[in-house]
Amino acid sequence: MSDLFGDTPSPEPAARDRPLADRLRPAALDEVIGQEHVLGADAPLGLMLDAGALPSLIFWGPPGVGKTTIARLLADASDRTFVQISAIFSGVAELRKVFDAAKTRARNGQGTLLFVDEIHRFNKAQQDGFLPHMEDGTIVLVGATTENPSFELNSALLSRAQVLVLRRLDARALAELIARAEAMLARALPLKDDARAALIEMADGDGRALLNLIEQIAAMKIAEPMDAATLGARLQRRAATYDKSGDGHYNLISALHKSVRGSDPDAAMYWLARMLSAGEDPRFLARRITRMAVEDIGLADPGAMRQCLDAWATYERLGSPEGELALGQAVIYLALAPKSNAGYVAYKAAMRLAKKTGSAPPPKHILNAPTALMKDEGYGDGYAYDHDAEDGFSGQHYFPDDMEREAFYDPPERGFERDMRKRVDYFAKLRAKRQS
Template sequence: MTDLFGSVPTAPDTGPRPLADRLRPQKLSEVIGQRQVLGPEAPLTVMLSSGALSSLVFWGPPGVGKTTIARLLAHETDLHFVQISAIFTGVPDLKKVFEAARIRRQNGQGTLLFVDEIHRFNKAQQDGFLPHMEDGTILLVGATTENPSFELNAAVLSRAQVLVLERLDLKDLELLAQRAEQELDKALPLDGPAREALLEMADGDGRALLNLIEQVTAWTVEGTLDKDALATRLMRRAAQYDKSGDAHYNLISALHKSVRGSDPDASLYWFARMLEGGEDPRYLARRITRMAVEDIGLADPQAQSICLQSWETYERLGSPEGELALAQALVYLALAPKSNATYNAYKGARRSAKQTGSHPPPKHILNAPTALMKDQGYGKDYAYDHDAEDGFSGANYFPDGMERPDLYQPVERGFERELKKRLDYFARLRAKRNS
C-alpha cells in the first residue's frame, strides 16, 4: 500500500519478494529500453543535467517502466516520492496529498507526485492539480496507457511534457531475462526457439516477462524444454487491445492503410489482430465497406457490392465462418484499383455549397407549374438534353454567376479510366456548344 503522505512504507523483509521487485533498477542507467527518453541527448537526460525537471506525463503500455522511472527521477532530484492511483484516490485523498506536500515544501523538501492511470481522473479532479503545479508544491508525473490528447485536460497538458514510453523489443526482453537468470542464479530450462517464444509471450511487457520467468524456473525439468513443451505448460497472454481505446484506433488505421496500400497480407494480419482482440466483426464489416467507398470508389464499382455481400454473408453465417467472407472482401479491396476521386469531389462540393449556399438554381432548369412562375422566367429556354445532338445540351446547371468548379477528376485506373474518357468527351461537347 502507498502512504498518501509519503512514499511506499518500508516493511520488514521477512517474506519472498516477486522477481519484478527484486530486479527493480536502482538508478536510471540500469533501466532497460526507453532510449528515446533516457539516451544521452534524450529529454530526461537533458532535464536532469540542466537541473530543470518539469512536470511530465508518461504515455505507454503496461510493463515498460513508467513507475520505475518516476521513482528514480525523485531519487535523482532529491524530491520526496509520493505515489497514488487515480482508480483508488478521491478528492478528500487528493486534498491530504496536497496539504502534506505544502507542509513538506515549507520545510524545504519538494514532492514528486506520481499519479498512475491519471486519465481516470475526471476534468474537475485534473483541474485540482493546476494551482499546486503552478506554485511548485508538487512536480507532477502522470502515467497513462491512453492517448493524453484525448484523455487529459488541455490545461494539464500545457503544464507538462508528454514523453512516450515504448513496449520493450526482443533485445530488451532478452537483456531482462539475462538479469533474471543472474538474480535467480539459474538458467532458464529452454532451448533457443522456446526461449524466443517465451520472450514473444511477454508481448513487450517487462513485468509480464518476469512473471513468466518465475513460473518457468519453478518447474522441475530434466534437460531443456522445446517450444511445443513450453506452449503446453504456459498459456499465451492475451494481446493488448482495448476496443474503445488507442489500440482500437491504431489497429483500424493500420488495416485501412494496408488496404489503401494494396497489401493483402498486411490487411489480413491487422484484420486478424482485431478479431483476436475481441473486436466486433460487424464493426469491421462497416469499416471495410467504408474503405470500398472512400479508397476504391468508381475505379471498381463492384467493390462496394462485394463488401455488402460479405457483410450479409457474415450476418447469415455468424462467427467464425462468416468472418471468412469479410476476409475475402478485404483481399479484393487490397488488390482493387484505387481512386479517391469521388471522395475528393464530394468534399469539394461540400466546400462550394457552404460558400454559395444561398444562390438559387438558374431559372431555366426550374419547373413552372403556375403562370406567375412562367412570367418570372422559370423554365424559359430549357434545353431538353434528349432533343440535343449527341443527347447532350451543354447547358449550365450551376447558379447564375457562379464559376463552374472542376470537382470530379477521375484517375487513369480501373473503370475510372472509362469514366475519364466520358468526362473528357462531355467537356469537348460543352466547349463546342458554348462556342
C-alpha cells in the same frame, strides 16, 4: 517503501514473499531496460537531470515498460519525496490530502514528485486541480497513461508538462530481463532455445508480464528443459494489448486502412487478423472496409464496393468465425484494386462549396412549374430537354445563376476511371461547343 503521502515507511515483506518484478526493480536509472531513447545521457531525461531541472512529465506507453519505476528513480535522483496515487482509486478528498502534505514538505524545504498512474482516468475538473500546485512548485507531476495524451488530457495540463513516449520492450530487452531474473534466482530457467524465444513472444513487450511468467516457470517441478510446445501447453499466452474503444483500436484500423490504400494485401491481412484475434467486432470491420472501397477505390473499380457489401452480407449469414473469411477476401480485393480518391475529393469539394454558398437557389430554367404563378415567375422557361438535343446533351448551366461552373470530379487514368476520364472530357468539349 512509502505510504500514499510518501512520509511514513511501511514494513517491507520478506524477500522471498515479494514478487520477482519487485525484487528486480532497478535501483538506478542506468539499470532501466529498453528506454535508452529517453534515459540516455543525450536523451531528454538525461539532459534534464544533468541540468538539475526536472519539469512535470507525462509518460505515454503500454503496460509493463517501466513508467512507475522511472518515476521512483527520478524522485531519488532529484532528491524529492516520491508519492504515488492511482486515478482509478483516488478522488477529490485524496488529492486534497496529497497537496496539503506536499505544501507542508515544501515549507520544510523538501520537494514532492507526485506520480499519478492512469492519469487519463481523471476528469477535466480533477486534471485542472493539479495546475496551481504545478505552477507554484509544490509538486512535480509525473503522470502515466496508456492512452494518447492528445485526446485524453486537458490542453492546459499538457501545456505545463512534457510528454515522453515509452516503448514496448523489444526482444533484446526482454532477453536481458530473463538473464537478470536467472541471476536473481541463481539458476537457469528449464527452457530450450525455442522455448526462450516463445517466452519472449508470450510477454508481448510487457516486462512485468514476462517476470510473472518466469515466476510460474520457476515454481514448476520439471525434470527436463521444456521446448516451445511444452511451454505453450503449461503457460497462458498474454493477451494482446487492445482496447476496442481506445488508442490501440484506432491505431490498428488506421494500419489496416493504409495497408489497403498502399496496395499491400499481405500487410492488410495481417492487421485484419490482429484486430479479429483481439476480439474486434467484425461488423465494425465490415463498415470500415466498405468505407475504404468508397474512399480509396471509388469508380476506379465499381465492383469493389459490391465485394464489400457481399462480404458483409456473407458474414451476417455465417457469423464467426466462418464469415470472417469473407471479410478477408474483401480486404485482398481492395488491396489489389486500382486506387482513386477522385470521387472522395469531388464530394469534399462540393460540400465545402455548398456550405459556402448557403441557400443560393437553382436557376429558374431547371425548376418545375406545376402552377400558373410559377410559370409567370419564369420557372422552367428556356429549359432544354437533353433527350431532344443533339448527342443527347444540351450543355445548359445547372449551377445557381450567379455562380460559375465548378469542376469537382477529376478522374485519374486508372482502372475503370480511364473510361470516366474519357466521358468527362467528351462532355466538356460538347459543353464548350453548345455554349459557343
